[in-house]
Amino acid sequence: MKKEILIIVFLLYSLMIHQDKPLFTKFYYQIKEIQKPDSFDVLVNKNNCLSPTYIPKDLEIVNTKVAYDQKFLRHEAKEAFEKLSLDALELGYHIVCVSAYRDYDYQKDLYQYYVDSKGLEYADQCSARPGHSEHQTGLSLDVMGSNMDYNLFLHSVEYDWMHKNAHKYGFILRYPKGKEHITGFKFEPWHYRYVGKKLSTYLYENHLTLEEYKK
Ligand SMILES: [Zn+2]
Known part of the structure; x- marks a missing residue:
């Protein structure tokens, strides 16, 4: 009986990895270096990486009215986020940028901190190498709401507003619930990515991740 179960599991596994479009992605495998890092639809994930020397040329400081301390985003993303946050504020929602552009070396230290303190498996679920x-890319940011903790953004009144409106400003919720096997990251309610209004609206309306769109 046990043997039969093992055979079935093996056959199912073989079926999943040998078809043209696998049901799950193998992460940190056959990694490609990104050729057009400046494009707004650039796909950076566990299988596509940026050069250690890549720094966007048009980084600008985000208005500190809508950012915690000094945060940098690329010009277009910065303008879009400032508009989003100020429009939200008029309606009584406080959406503040708590993290934005991070360079290669910063990420190296951050990832290593998780590996040292929590182990490799945990680090790979919550932090990118x-x-x-x-x-x-300078196109991503983490936000917090009026409950003042990005980890608790899901439980803020701002989460719902952001979820329904961010695409109108060119942003997508980058790591949604239920798509972890595609993005390689756990659900991150606070992490948004600028892709431009046309693409963000398309992805939002079709419930697609950037991975599914770029496939
Ligand atoms: Zn983030």
């Missing part, structure tokens, strides 16, 4: 973080 250096070169594999979207934060290096």
Whole structure:
């Protein structure tokens, strides 16, 4: 009986990995270096990495009215986020940027901190290896709401507003619930990515991740 179960599991596994479109992605495998890092639809993930020397040329400081301390985003993403946050504020929602552009070396230290303190498996679920973080594009940011903790953003009144409106400003919720096997990251309610209004609206309306779109 046990043997039969093992055979079935093996056959199912073989079926999953040998078809043209596998049901799950093998992460940190056959990694490609990104050729057009400046494009707004750039796909940075566990299988596509940025060069250690890549620094966006148009980084600008985000208005400190809507950011915690000094945060940098690329010009277009910065303008879009400031508009989003100020529009939200008029409606009584406080959406503040707590993390934005992070360079290669910063990510290297951050990832290593998780590996040292929590182990490799945990680190890979919640932090990207250096070169594999979207934060290096200058197009990604983490936000917090009026409950003042990005880890608790899901439980803030701002989460719902952000979820329904971010695409109108060019942003997508980058690591949604239920798509962990595609993005390689656990659900991150606080992490948004700028892709431009046309693409963000398309992805939002079709419930697609950037991975599914770029496939
Ligand atoms: Zn993030």
